[in-house]
Amino acid sequence: MKRLINLKPARPARVALALLPFLVIAFVYMSASSARLAENPNDRLLPSPAKMTDTITGLATEANVRTGSIPLWADTKASLRRLAIGVGISAFAALIFGLFSGGLPLFRAPFSPLITVVSLIPPLAILPILFIVFGTGELSKVVLIVIGITPFLIRDLTGEALRLPEEQRIKAQTLGANSWQVLLRVLLPQLTPRLLSATRLALGSAWLFLIAAEAIAAQDGLGYRIFLVRRYLSMDVILPYVAWITLLAFIIDQALVWISRLAFPWYHVDEDKS
Incomplete structure (x- = not known):
């Protein structure tokens, strides 16, 4: 008798099971929308798919x-530009700090507690401070993303560096490697794929900070548009925009997966076995 924990669906079944929740959500929404529109054809809370299609097409x-x-x-271009700059700066800074913090105890001792404390500060709580210091332009939005996700990335990479077998560093030093060579040839190649994985996890937070900043002070952007039309209860705009943001996030996530698998296939060996 096979135990439930050992049962694995075949590929067709896995695809069907993956689609099932989305089909259920779509069915529930369409049923609720039809019921509300039958009572009030002008209902704006649950617009019909046709109405949302016409609006987003326009x-x-x-x-x-x-x-x-x-x-x-225009909104997509503005938001993706801010997101790319913020996430790019965060990833680069995290790789540098994570590499030195994970590889050099003298560097980790003063900076690790600071990064830990900074990571506990709610980024949205300091958003007014950022607007005061950096203004309401592009810089404050990018800085919010950087402050929001960089500490998380640094802590993740530092932890990954510390989890690497100590024997690797000892063998490298035995073969004559100096500190820089250990950092660049032993730690860096193993932290880079981890950075891509951690960035995938941080993208959700990055989108959150971006949308929040655009909602408060912006003249364009996906978050700006959503909060602009909320006062009119324009769900035929809000829901397609939310779906569009979700699709963009999914595409970026899958692009990072593709890059990681292409550049670092050895990092995904265990995943391919499961």
């Missing part, structure tokens, strides 16, 4: 009279 094809730009693509 936002994706028709230029704004005031700005001359197409809202969906």
